[in-house]
Amino acid sequence: MAGKMRKDGSSSSSVSGDTISNSRGESVVTDCGRRKSSCGYCRSPNRSSISHGLWAHSITVDDYQDLLDRGWRRSGSFLYKPEMETTCCPAYTIRLRAADFVPYKEQLRVSRRMQRFLDGALDITKPVEPIEGPNTSKDDISSLAGNEVSSSFTKESLPSNNGTNNGAEQVLHYLSDQIDNAVRLCKESGEFIYNIQLSKSSVKKVLPAKRKILVEGSEDLLYSSNISFQIAAAIRRAQSCDNHELRQSRHSAEENDLSPKVIAEKLASYLSQPIKTSNLLIRACNGHINFYSPGSQLSSNKSVQTEMVSKSAAVHASKKQCLKNSEQPQGKGRRLEIYLKRSCFDPQEFALYRKYQIKVHKDTPDRVTERSYCNFLVDTPLVFVPPTGDGTVPHCGFGSFHQQYVIDGRLVAVGVIDILPRCLSSKYLFWDPDFASLSLGKYTALQEIGWVRENQVHCPTLQYYYLGYYIHSCSKMRYKAAYHPSELLCPLRYQWIPFHVARPLLDRKPYVVLSDFATLKNGESSPPHVSEDFIEMQRYDIHQDSNDLWVETIDPEYGSSDDEPCLESSDVASIEEEDGDISDILIEVEGSRLRYKDIQEAYGATRGGYLESRLQSRLHRYMKVVGAELSKRMVFSVG
Secondary structure (H helix, E strand, O other), rough: HHHOOOOEEEEEOOEEEEEEOOHHHEEEEEEEEEEEEEOOOOOOOOOEEEEOOOOEEEHHHHHHHHOOOOEEEEEOOOEEEEEOOOOOOEEEEEEEEEOOEOOHHHHHHHHHHHHHHHHHOOOOOOOOOOOOOOOOHHHHOOOOOOOOOOOOOOOOOOOOHHHHHHHHHHHHHHHHHHHHHHHHHHOOOOOOOOOOOOOOOOOOOHHHHHEEEEHHOOOOOOEEOOOOHHHHHHHHHHHOOOOOOOHHHHHHHHOOOOOHHHHHHHHHHHHHHHHHHHEEEEEOOEEEEEEEEEOOOOOOOOHHHHHHHHHHHHHHHHHHHHHHOOOOOOOOOOOEEEEEEEEOOOHHHHHHHHHHHOOOOOOOOOHHOHHHHHHHHEEEEEEEEOOOOOOOOOOOOEEEEEEEEEEOOEEEEEEEEEOOEEEEEEEEEOOOHHHHHHHHHHHHHHHHHHHHHHHOOOOOOOEEEEEEEEOOOOOHHHHHHHEEOOEEEEEOOEEEEHHHHHHHHHHOOOOOHHHOOOOOOOOOOOOOOOOOOHHHHHHHHHOOOOOHHHHHHHHHHHOOOOOOOOHHHHHHHOOOOOOOOOOOEEEEEEEEOEEEHHHHHHHHHHHHHHHHHHHHHHHHHHHHOOOOOHHHOOOEEEO
């Protein structure tokens, strides 16, 4: 171990002037230099992803916390930091103060859905592979003729012993099918000029208590769909993927005027004829497609249900044949247990990880090995700090952990996290695809935020939830901004900037010195008012796939064994030296440790001069990427 090689006792680490006790260990790193690789976000064919790497033999939780606050992350024992000015997809560290977290409706809905499942009021079923194959596209699904339905569109089984509920569900499915047909017709007629991909439309029953809130005089409003917001968000994403300038994209959006309100009106016109035969009236209202009873209020909606159930019975009969049987009894409660354990190899966890990678990420089985799993999610350089009982360390201690989610004895998800002096840092999540409809990505994120809030009582310095990197140009990263109010790290001055300040800047260009705009030009100190339409569109733009959290912490550049760290000699020579005194950097060379300033004294003028010349530019670069303070706290190991 690195601690046994120590020969210089003068290198005690300090944070904010306070000496760290020996129980927190020491940090020993090897500089891997500048690294170029293919990008897993923009899929550029060139080696356009540029970063700096360190191999950590060991690292204290205090030092790693400070590295996080300078834009670093880890994959196993490999630490990396994007070279923000030159990399193709600048990645900004994003965090949330847990005590200030304000959940959106969708996040609350996830919690309620899980509670319904645990209470036994909700059953989920795993669909078999669709006839068209497991990778049938959403475009293929939306182009199915008539009332044909993909078996993969539903995750919730219908209670066979409750005729009323069953009929109501079939009404919703019937309306959803009609909306999908209308969307298909709009696409075929050229109303939507972009090749957008959508999941099956959702229709919700409107509760009586909410009818007057939605629209005045809506006592006969029965059902509503917000598919128009999803379509508007999908069109906006398609425009942003265009290679034209952002200004041209905005002009295109204005020219086509495809706002949720306009889209809803177009769809309503296509829906009016088939819905008339179902004893319902249809009207577009503020971007929503609303379905009304034709006469006085229908308390039971039996006439509507009877009409539609007869039309869709064949659809649901064929659908049931495509679903695997679920024998979970209705009304039976389930038990969720959450365990926090220190990072170590667990065969049960690896089996779940393997299933997740193959089913969700489409990895080939030969690539999902125990060694690659351990390199990525088990190995950790963090030195564990046990609880102290004095309020400076939480009950579990500081270090790397796996948080297991177990339902009725079955492992359904594992969150890989680091618990540090000021934050819980979320690294990766893998979950059982059989439970995809529970949105475990969102649910576990809410649990981790809640954990920080609870443990802040015992450890006041533990205040933040770190969500990894945020890449504004990557649509699948945008879900992170839904955890409000979040902050992004300035890549130059390492100050935290509110997301609502950073967003319009990142809309214009990918790399921005955010701290230049820390104060809004108009003097606002709080986020500007955001319309309901924008929030609804943003929800689908951020989380088109409700189980998208796996994108959050996967690091494409480092998750693959094909891309190994490399050091280019030309990079060393061309590195810009930062003004700073490197003389006090502690170096480990040939089994001994000494300060850079003591090299000549230890090795003589000839040998010492050679080592100095070899190390000088490397140490200046090292100081630049980790900062002057950390460069003198950590041990620089010369390979």
